[in-house]
Amino acid sequence: MSFSEEQIRRYARHILLPNVGGTGQEKLLASKVLLIGAGGLGSPLAVYLAAAGVGTIGIVDDDTVDLSNLQRQIAHTTDRIGMAKTASAAQAMQAINPDITVHQHRMRLDAGNAAELFAGYDLIADGSDNFGTRFLVNDAAFFARKTLVSAAILRFDGQLSTYKPHAGGPCYRCIFREPPPPGQIPSCAEAGILGAVAGVMGTLQATEILKELLGIGDSMAGRLMIYDGLSAAFRTVRVKPDPGCPLCGPAPTITHLQQPEEAPACGLP
Amino acid sequence: MQLTVNGEPRTCETGMTVEGLLTSIGLDPRKVAVERNREIVPKSTFVTTALADGDVIEIVHFIGGG
Numbered sequence: 001m002s003f004s005e006e007q008i009r010r011y012a013r014h015i016l017l018p019n020v021g022g023t024g025q026e027k028l029l030a031s032k033v034l035l036i037g038a039g040g041l042g043s044p045l046a047v048y049l050a051a052a053g054v055g056t057i058g059i060v061d062d063d064t065v066d067l068s069n070l071q072r073q074i075a076h077t078t079d080r081i082g083m084a085k086t087a088s089a090a091q092a093m094q095a096i097n098p099d100i101t102v103h104q105h106r107m108r109l110d111a112g113n114a115a116e117l118f119a120g121y122d123l124i125a126d127g128s129d130n131f132g133t134r135f136l137v138n139d140a141a142f143f144a145r146k147t148l149v150s151a152a153i154l155r156f157d158g159q160l161s162t163y164k165p166h167a168g169g170p171c172y173r174c175i176f177r178e179p180p181p182p183g184q185i186p187s188c189a190e191a192g193i194l195g196a197v198a199g200v201m202g203t204l205q206a207t208e209i210l211k212e213l214l215g216i217g218d219s220m221a222g223r224l225m226i227y228d229g230l231s232a233a234f235r236t237v238r239v240k241p242d243p244g245c246p247l248c249g250p251a252p253t254i255t256h257l258q259q260p261e262e263a264p265a266c267g268l269p
Numbered sequence: 270m271q272l273t274v275n276g277e278p279r280t281c282e283t284g285m286t287v288e289g290l291l292t293s294i295g296l297d298p299r300k301v302a303v304e305r306n307r308e309i310v311p312k313s314t315f316v317t318t319a320l321a322d323g324d325v326i327e328i329v330h331f332i333g334g335g
Contacts, residue, residue, distance in 0.1 A: 004332045009290075037335045039335050040334070040335055041335045042335065052314065126335075127335040128333075128335050129333070129335040130333060131331075132332045134333055151335075152332045152333050152334060152335065153332065153334045154332035154333070154334040157330075157332055159277040159329075159332055174311065174312075175309055175312075175329075176302060176331055177299075177301050178299070178314075179315075180297075180299055180300045180331050181297065181299055181300070191334070193334055195283055196335075224309060224329070233328075235307075235309050235327075237304045237308060237309055237327075237329075238307060238308040238309065239308070240309070240311065241309070242312060242313050242314075243310060243311065243313065244312070244313020244314070245311075245313070249313075254292065267301035
């Protein structure tokens with residue numbers, strides 16, 4: 001593939017990087033990434049991955065833009081309140097980079113549509129806002145043998161990891177075996193989130209996605225990064241595959257995709 | 270034996286397991302992950318993993334917002 005004049009100028013700062021170069025930029029342009037959620041994490045993901053020239057970006061969300069989203073969901077705008085989040089995010093992506101293709105999947109991810117949807121992409125990015133979807137995304141990525149870069153946020157805190165059980169690493173269930181018991185977890189709306197924390201974690205997630213696509217640096221597979229915004233501290237802990245993991249362990253009890261129960265959003269103190 | 274749990278010193282009986290520690294703190298094991306000396310303890314081993322003197326434990330809470 002050869003770059004146009006405009007592409008050389010647009011991606012010049014990437015092409016300058018010794019670990020990226022023209023070859024790396026070509027890889028990005030040929031890559032297909034699926035974003036789960038067009039919210040607090042999905043917004044920086046969408047904007048940075050589009051700007052980086054990830055050639056095909058799909059975005060799954062069934063919600064519409066609400067005024068209460070705009071404190072953190074920076075892909076959306078006040079004049080797009082009421083618009084489908086997928087359409088609003090696509091508009092933001094195309095505005096920053098018309099060089100890429102955006103697929104809008106205005107739907108709720110479920111056990112019936114996940115496999116077919118995931119098959120069309122190289123890498124899955126989870127920025128969803130509920131545990132049911134998070135476990136579904138993990139399981140579907142496992143069965144599809146796709147790399148999953150996952151981040152989560154609540155209040156002033158963030159977590160980030162990459163799951164590649166097909167390459168020997170742990171999966172999300174190796175850390176959090178199953179959704180937490182319902183009824184004990186405050187909702188996002190109750191617990192709150194500092195808007196900029198979504199930007200911190202979504203941007204770290206975008207960085208890890210670009211590294212995975214380029215095959216550079218140290219993968220977050222087998223590590224969990226924990227961000228404490230109030231202390232301004234990061235720590236990274238090791239995660240090994242759990243031999244008792246019900247999904248990726250040697251004696252799995254989950255052998256096909258299951259429809260999650262409607263799980264409450266967010267987390268707990 | 271002496272542990273550090275979420276940055277605070279804590280005295281526990283020798284041989285206490287991860288599950289036992291969570292119970293003594295009043296935490297539901299289904300709601301947390303446990304980090305022991307900078308490594309996540311596999312959930313399937315909470316009942317069998319005995320803690321050791323000097324262990325540094327952090328409770329990692331489930332967060333799922335996006």
